[in-house]
Amino acid sequence: MANDLIHELTAGYALHALDPQDESEYVEHLATCERCRAELAAFQETAGALALAVDPVEPPPALRARILSTARAERPNVVPLRPRWARPRTLAAVAAVAACAVVGLGVWNAVLHSQLSASRSALQAVGIKGANGSLVVGADGQATLVVTGLHRARTGKTYEAWVIQNGVPQSAALFDGGSTSVVRLGPRVPKGAIVAVTVERAGGVTKPTTTPIVVSARV
């Protein structure tokens, strides 16, 4: 598509009105076009103003409770950026073992070692295909996926991890890739389940829309 025509798609993208083919072309173009990125930021502010033109409506109180309780039940999913003290010990241990599996025995390992020893025996490492790394699962099913060598997700895209049990995928985490990703999975990973990773639209989706690029062995 000619450059000025693709530039014109900025408005449709900000309004979420592009057809799928145009949207993927535009997102690809965006990664290389400074002008479109700047214009998109401005257009998104304008599109956001359209949200303010609507009369606000008081949501039912149950919605607030449901959002907050669901959020509470989910665990944070990117380990190195999170305050470690906020998590229960076994979770920190799962994450730490997973991280050490990739990072090697460095300072980080030494710092976390004391947290590990209690629950190390209960951890299971499961192989993955499609990238280097592994899936580390605790006895209670809490799991962390460690992946190296995935390119950073393109602008407008994200990696999404799935726990797949009996053929039913459940969204487990979003992450950006880069050199090493240590990804805490939201849902537990039961025996017999597998974990997969797909590339999805930024913000994530509720069902996978692309073929997995990473698949684990059965837990």
Add this chain to the structure above:
Amino acid sequence: MDDVRDMAHLSDEALVALVARSDEVALAELYDRHGATAYGLARRVLRDAALAEDAVQEAFLAIWRGAERFVPEKARASTWILTLVHRRAVDLVRREERRRADVLDESRDTGAEPSAADSAWLRFERERVQAALRRLPDHQRETLELAYYGGFTQSELAERLGRPLGTIKSQMFAALGTLREILESAERESWQTT
């Protein structure tokens, strides 16, 4: 759970930074600030209370999961939040194929209680944006409203309005650009008169 830290003095952007560190109170504060706008928007797009709740819930959980990826230099937090709500709502309306025959007729969504949290600032903003929309040429306003509130894609609009796809793309670009100029010039004027 009974953490009642007062976060009223924090900016939206600061709240998002706290959410990125798994601070539930900050998430609750963001919801209290933007929930009614989000829900009003989702109902306008979806015309269905239960689906609108789904859209708002998914959007706020996306905020909870993805707050660390928000870049305050690139956008306002409120814009980011409402963009997420809008995208979820449009994705749902497309999936549900509950359309959208009379998207410009707001009266069809009955049972919506106006928000008590409708602040003077929100009312001011709403009137400002509505006034700006009224200044657009009819065909531009129609294109914008059907796309944003109706969830129509560009090719669906071309079919519905009987215009070539290329025309729809240009009109949408021109319409959003004009709206942006009107809003920005109105902002400048309001600063000059105060």
